[in-house]
Each structure stands twice: as C-alpha cells, then as structure tokens.
Amino acid sequence: xxxxxxxxxxxxxxxxxxxxxxxxxxxxxxxxxxxxxxxxxxxxxxxxxxxxxxxxxxxxxxxxxxxxxxxxxxxxxxxxxxxxxxxxxxxxxxxxxxxxxxxxxxxxxxxxxxxxxxxxxxxxxxxxxxxxxxxxxxxxxxxxxxxxxxxxxxxxxxxxxxxxxxxxxxxxxxxxx
Amino acid sequence: xxxxxxxxxxxxxxxxxxxxxxxxxxxxxxxxxxxxxxxxxxxxxxxxxxxxxxxxxxxxxxxxxxxxxxxxxxxxxxxxxxxxxxxxxxxxxxxxxxxxxxxxxxxxxxxxxxxxxxxxxxxxxxxxxxxxxxxxxxxxxxxxxxxxxxxxxxxxxxxxxxxxxxxxxxxxxxxxx
DNA sequence: GTCTATAGGCAGATAGAC
DNA sequence: GTCTATCTGCCTATAGAC
Numbered sequence: 001x002x003x004x005x006x007x008x009x010x011x012x013x014x015x016x017x018x019x020x021x022x023x024x025x026x027x028x029x030x031x032x033x034x035x036x037x038x039x040x041x042x043x044x045x046x047x048x049x050x051x052x053x054x055x056x057x058x059x060x061x062x063x064x065x066x067x068x069x070x071x072x073x074x075x076x077x078x079x080x081x082x083x084x085x086x087x088x089x090x091x092x093x094x095x096x097x098x099x100x101x102x103x104x105x106x107x108x109x110x111x112x113x114x115x116x117x118x119x120x121x122x123x124x125x126x127x128x129x130x131x132x133x134x135x136x137x138x139x140x141x142x143x144x145x146x147x148x149x150x151x152x153x154x155x156x157x158x159x160x161x162x163x164x165x166x167x168x169x170x171x172x173x174x175x176x177x
Numbered sequence: 178x179x180x181x182x183x184x185x186x187x188x189x190x191x192x193x194x195x196x197x198x199x200x201x202x203x204x205x206x207x208x209x210x211x212x213x214x215x216x217x218x219x220x221x222x223x224x225x226x227x228x229x230x231x232x233x234x235x236x237x238x239x240x241x242x243x244x245x246x247x248x249x250x251x252x253x254x255x256x257x258x259x260x261x262x263x264x265x266x267x268x269x270x271x272x273x274x275x276x277x278x279x280x281x282x283x284x285x286x287x288x289x290x291x292x293x294x295x296x297x298x299x300x301x302x303x304x305x306x307x308x309x310x311x312x313x314x315x316x317x318x319x320x321x322x323x324x325x326x327x328x329x330x331x332x333x334x335x336x337x338x339x340x341x342x343x344x345x346x347x348x349x350x351x352x353x354x
Numbered sequence: 355g356t357c358t359a360t361a362g363g364c365a366g367a368t369a370g371a372c
Numbered sequence: 373g374t375c376t377a378t379c380t381g382c383c384t385a386t387a388g389a390c
Contacts, residue, residue, distance in 0.1 A: 004355080004356090018283075018284040018285075019282060019284050020197055020199055020281065020282045020284040020285060022196075022197055022199040022200050022283070023199050023282060023285040025383060025384080026383080026384070026385090027382075027383080033265055035355095035356070035357090036356070036358080037383095037384085038356075038357065038358080038359095038385090038386085039355070039356050039357075041384085041385065041386080042355060042356075043355090045383080045385085046385080047383095047384070047385095057233075066178040070389090075200055078319065094283075094284070096281050097285075098332060100281070101208035101281055102337065103333050103334070103337055104197065104273050104277070104282075104333060105196060105197045105200060105281075106195070106273075106279045106336060106337070107195040107196050107200070107271070108195075108197060108200040108272075112359060114337075117337065118337050119339065121334060121337060129217050131288035141253075142346045142347075142348070143347055145331070145334070145343055145346045145347050146327060146331075146346065146347040146348075146349070146350065148330070148334060149326075149327050149331035149333070149334050149343070149347040150323060150326050150327045150347070151332055152329075152330035152334065153325070153326035153327055153329065153330025153333070154322070154323075154326035154330070154332070155278060155326060156281060156326070156329055156330070157279050157280070157298060157329065158321070159280065159283060160280055160283070160291075160295050160298060161293065161295065164339050166322055166326070169318070169322045169323065170319075170323040170326040170327070171318045171323075172319055172323070172388075173323065173350065183375090199360080200364060202364075203365080203366070203367090204364075204365080212373095212374070213374070213375060213376065214365095214366085214367085215367090215368085215369095215374075215376080215377095216373065216375075217375050217378080218366085218367065218368080219373060219374075220373090222367085223366080223367080224366065224367095254373090329367095331385080355390105356375080356387080356389105357388100357389080357390070358378105358390100359386105359387090359388095359389100360378085360385105360386085360387085361383100361384105361385085361386075362383100362384095362385090362386105363385105364381105364382085364383070365380100365381080365382070365383080366378105366379105366380095366381090366382100366390085367378105367379085367380090367381105368378085368379080368380105369376105369377090369378085369379100370375100370376095370377095370387105370389090371374105371375080371376080371377095371380100372373105372374085372375070372376100
C-alpha cells in the first residue's frame with residue numbers, strides 16, 4: 001500500500017505532465033484519491049510546496065535512474081537509447097516531461113521552484129555530456145545541449161499526434177557518428 | 178492607434194508565451210489594457226474563443242512570414258537561419274513559442290484549439306521540409322522534424338538561463354552538411 | 355492524519371444601462 | 373463598444389473537532 005503523500009505526488013506529477021501545474025487544483029487531487037482538500041494541505045501546506053516537492057523528487061529519481069542506466073547498459077550509446085526510451089514512455093501515457101512543463105510555465109512558478117527546475121536540467125545535461133565524452137565524440141557540450149533540446153522538443157511535437165517515430169527521427173543523428 | 182481587439186490579442190499572446198494559457202485571466206488583460214472584463218467578453222465571448230483566435234492569427238502571420246523569409250533570403254540555409262533568429266527574438270523577451278506552450282498544455286485546451294495547434298505545426302514542418310529539399314539534403318523529412326523539435330526544445334531550455342547560445346549550439350548541425 | 359466548515363478571493367460569464 | 377452590477381462556482385488556505 002502506497003501512503004497518501006506518495007499518492008498525492010504521483011497524481012500531481014501526472015496532472016502536471018498532461019495539463020500543466022496551473023491546470024489542476026487540490027480538488028482534482030482530492031476527488032481522485034478519495035480524500036478532502038484539507039488533508040492535502042496537511043501534507044503540502046501551499047501548492048508551491050507541492051511544486052517544489054515534485055521537482056525535488058524527480059531530480060532524486062533521475063539521479064538513481066542515471067546510475068541504473070549505467071549499470072544496465074555497457075555503452076554510452078546504449079544509455080542514450082535508454083534515455084530516449086524513457087521519454088517514449090511519457091509519450092505512451094500522453095505525458096510531457098514534468099520539468100519541461102514547468103520550464104514552459106516558468107514565469108508562473110515561484111523563484112524557488114524555478115531554481116529547482118534549472119538544477120534538474122543542469123543534472124540532465126551533465127549526464128548527457130558525460131555519455132558523449134565517454135563515447136569519444138567531439139564537441140560533447142554541443143551534442144549534450146542538442147540532444148536534451150531535441151528530446152524535449154520532439155516529445156512536445158510527438159504528443160500532438162501520438163507518433164513515437166517523431167522522437168526517433170528527430171534524434172537519429174545523435175546515435176551514429 | 179491599435180484597436181482594442183488587437184490589444185487584447187497582443188497581450189494575451191504574450192501572457193500565454195510567458196505564463197501559459199491557464200496562467201492569466203481576463204482581469205489581467207483588462208487591468209493592463211485599461212478596460213473592464215465585460216468588454217473583453219464582448220470581443221471574445223468565451224476564453225476558448227480567445228485561444229482559437231490567438232492560434233489562427235499566429236498561423237496566418239506565419240504564412241506571411243514564411244513568404245517574407247523566402248523573399249528576403251536567397252538560400253534555404255539563409256531562411257533556416259532567419260527562422261532561428263525569429264525564435265531568438267522570443268528568447269529576448271523571455272517568451273516561449275505560443276503554440277509550443279499550448280502543445281504542452283494540450284490536455285487542458287479544447288479539441289478545437291488542439292486541432293488548430295496541430296495545423297500550426299503541420300504548416301511549420303512542411304515549410305522546413307521544403308527548405309531542406311531545396312537545399313538538396315537527403316532525408317528532408319527527418320531534418321525537418323529534427324529542426325522543428327530542436328528549435329522548440331532549445332528555446333525551452335535557453336529561457337531557463339536566458340542564454341541564446343543554447344539555441345545556436347543545439348541547431349549547429351542543421352546549417353552545415 | 356483526516357475530517358467538517360468556512361473564510362476570502364478570483365475565475366469565467368451574463369444582463370442590461372449608456 | 374464599454375460600462376456597472378451581479379451570479380455562480382471554484383480556488384487556495386485555515387481553524388478546530390475527531
């Protein structure tokens with residue numbers, strides 16, 4: 001049995017990915033989980049606290065996920081492909097990247113949350129840089145920025161029609177030299 | 178003197194690009210323009226009507242813009258660079274692409290608006306395809322999808338820190354064969 | 355930790371006067 | 373076209389009982 005706090009985070013994350021952080025309310029969470037809004041305020045006093053907790057949790061999950069990808073895939077190319085597959089998992093649920101969503105809504109989130117979103121992308125880019133460097137590719141920094149941008153952008157476009165090939169096609173050039 | 182309807186559209190477009198379509202209200206528009214919310218309802222009965230008008234107007238402006246880019250730039254490469262510069266103009270105002278924003282918030286807009294957003298991206302991709310084809314590049318479809326995805330994604334990432342080099346670096350590979 | 359009850363404000367939207 | 377006035381509902385958030 002997952003506890004209430006986790007249920008709230010899971011549902012809020014999914015709703016942020018589909019509708020945006022401004023696209024759902026505590027009532028949406030409460031009704032779906034089967035509790036009252038006051039109970040959600042007990043766990044996250046302000047909605048901004050919920051936003052911060054969401055980004056911090058995802059950042060921690062990614063840190064673990066990066067390590068797991070390195071354990072499961074012997075080559076940098078295999079790890080990059082694993083990252084692509086991870087994003088295709090979002091598409092299958094018609095979800096965007098949660099931090100990409102918050103990056104889009106940047107001016108409507110608090111400075112504290114904006115700062116956490118920036119940290120998320122710094123981590124992600126650093127990990128990508130490491131993979132391109134391990135792969136012996138020149139201009140690893142440009143490749144990391146390009147890969148990250150294309151990953152986010154192609155998920156955004158792919159979700160319009162649900163076509164996963166958009167992601168594959170957009171990122172094709174990064175997987176073979 | 179620009180008329181009220183145009184002022185509403187201009188401001189709503191800018192607010193959508195910074196905060197998202199769910200991140201502002203008729204009060205925000207009314208206060209800034211110096212009218213009352215009832216007057217905005219006269220021009221756009223429902224907020225959804227405003228969303229539809231915003232996307233339709235941008236699509237028309239792009240159709241004109243594409244033609245203008247072809248007139249002003251002799252080579253396809255020059256036109257692609259003009260498209261990049263256009264997006265860097267958004268960055269300078271800390272704005273995201275309006276249709277990119279609505280694509281992110283996809284599940285919170287009406288089917289009618291979602292359909293218009295899809296049309297916007299179809300047009301954009303078709304124009305990019307044409308440029309890559311004119312440039313004699315192989316796999317023009319993959320290049321068009323990749324360029325569009327990277328353009329959107331790099332603007333999203335660049336806006337986090339305000340660094341225009343992110344856009345240049347991410348798209349570098351598309352401008353030289 | 356969850357509830358009932360409620361405050362106080364803001365949202366989208368409408369009716370009818372000017 | 374723009375206004376005043378208003379409706380209804382939803383939103384975030386809090387106080388206090390269980």
